[in-house]
Each structure stands twice: as structure tokens, then as C-alpha cells.
Amino acid sequence: MDKRPELNKSLDKETFLNFYYLKEELASFCRENGLPVSGGKLDLTDRIAHYLDTGEVLRPNSTSKTISKSDTAKITESTPIESNFVCSEKHRAFFKEKIGQSFTFNVAFQKWLKANEGKTYSQAIEAYAQILEDKKKKKTVIDKQFEYNSYIRDFFADNEGRPLDEAIKCWKYKKGLPGHNRYEKSDLIALSRV
Template identity: 70%
Template structure:
């Protein structure tokens, strides 16, 4: 097993990408080396890899957002282009779905990809997304490696505990290569 190298300027980008680093570690590296810290883990990872290869500091991509104002939202209101999760939207969904409502990632994506549909359709979509989530059918985005690993661990190891899954995850993320679950990771439980 190759030991995970310390993240510093002397690391090459391929080796860097072969190991798992927490977002906090990536942000710390950026601060120490004058790189922007904005963006998600994937954007920061790409920024660091570029820096390690070229020494160049990439500026974060600027996202222009149109500010859409919706006065009153009803079930018949059309979902606006460039949807933004606002307190007004949150209040509407809490009123129609219940106090347990939250803007989960899958629902936010649905809203952004379904401009022109009604809020009534959004409510139905939210319920469908929750059902799929309960059945483990929702897709976990690439940046959520831990969640993906834990789901795969339990799919292959019924009866094991979360503590077992976490031990295997901690073992796996120290290894060079991908961070996907493999049965060989169970060696961490011995």
C-alpha cells in the first residue's frame, strides 16, 4: 500500500488525483498557496491540479445569476428560468409539502431543469424524489464519494454496521486509486 502523500507544491497532479483529500485540506492548500477557495470540491480539485502542473493560479469561474422576482407563488405558477432557492420558495413548499421539506440536491436539480412546469408538478416531483431516495435509487453526485461508498458497502454487506462501513471507508481513502467500494476493503475489519 502506498502511503497517502502530504498535499504540497511538490506533488504532481496525477499522484494528487490518485488520493482522497478532504475539502478542508484542499481549501487549506489553496489558502497557503494563494489560490481561490471558492467553488465545490471538484472545482477546487481541478484548480489545484492545474496549479501543480503549471504553477498557474486559475481564477474561479464567475456565475452570473439573474434575479427573478416572483410575487405570489401558487400551484399554478410557472417555475421560472434560472430558479433560485429562496425563502419565499421554501415557505411555499413547506406550506404545501410540510415542515420536513428541504431543498435536497435532487429536487434543486429538478427545479433548475424544469423551468416552464408548474409548482404543482414540482410538489409531485418532490414526493417522487423522496420515494426514490427511500429505495436507494437516487444518484449520488461524484463529489459525494463518502456517501457513494457507504451505499455500495451496505448493498454488498447486509447486516454490517455503519461503524464497519466507516472503518472500511477510512482504510480505502488512504489507498492510491479510486475510492469506490470493493469487497477487498473488508480487510480493514480484521
């Protein structure tokens, strides 16, 4: 199958997972078929794959919670990182005060916070500094839901000086093919097509 199939109920799970679909397309499919549309692109992809495979509608995990006094308590460097960490304005204010106004909740730091429940905020500050240091030394890993960003970055790394419209043309060609969506030199064939 050379051409990307239309996303509909007749697709099988393997074919669906073998092609690239925009988040808007995934959300539209979910709406049309009574699936929840909450969450990120990976959540929608997993939900649709499960639906195509089993016919069952997966419900998102409930994340509603009541606010306790400990949720609103002041954060200190010795405060343990809470379970189910959520980036909030009180957390942002704490880190900006301790780290500086340049602080941002980058993806690597968010993952660290979520994976290190019980460690202290002092350790989180140290981890943030280490993450920034590591970032300077190596290429940043871009999460799967940002395949376009990874592709464009890798295109320019291999084709310095080429314009963005050529990178986008190659990306559109690539996402229409079955398989992975990582940049390959052979994708440049898209530039010779009319």
C-alpha cells in the first residue's frame, strides 16, 4: 500500500499504526466514533488502535482530585515531590525564585519530576541544572508525538542551507509512506517530483 489510507473504522490496527496522522485527524475520528478526545496525540493514537483492534472504547484515566491543605502548602527545598506531579503556577513560581526567571518546564525536567516522587525539591533543582548541562553536550531527544519536529531537524542537519519548503515537501512525502517517519537521505526524491 503506497498511499496513506483514509482514517476510518475499516482500517486494521497495524495499517493505522503504520501511517502518520495529524492530531486533528485523530481527534475527528474519535468524535465521529464516540471515543474520548482528551489527551495528547499518543493518547489518541493508543485509544484508536485499541478501538480498531477490539471495538472497545477506552476511557481516559480519571485525574480529578480534591485539593488538600498539603496541595496549597508552601513549597520549600526540603518538601518532597508529590505523587502524580502536575506543573502548576505555584511550582513555576518556586522554581523561578530558586533557579531564576529563565526557568521553564522543559520536557526532560517534567519527566524527571514525575519519575522522582518523594525526592526533595532541592534534588529537583540539582536535576534541572544537570538536564541543562546535558542538553548543551548532546542532541535533544524529541518525543514521538513531535515526529515532524524531529524530521525537520534531521533534514537540516543533513542538508545545510536548503529552504524550509523543501524540508516540508520531503516530510509530506515521507508521512504518506508506510513505516517510520524519520528522515532518510532517500526522501530527497520528493524534490524531483512535480
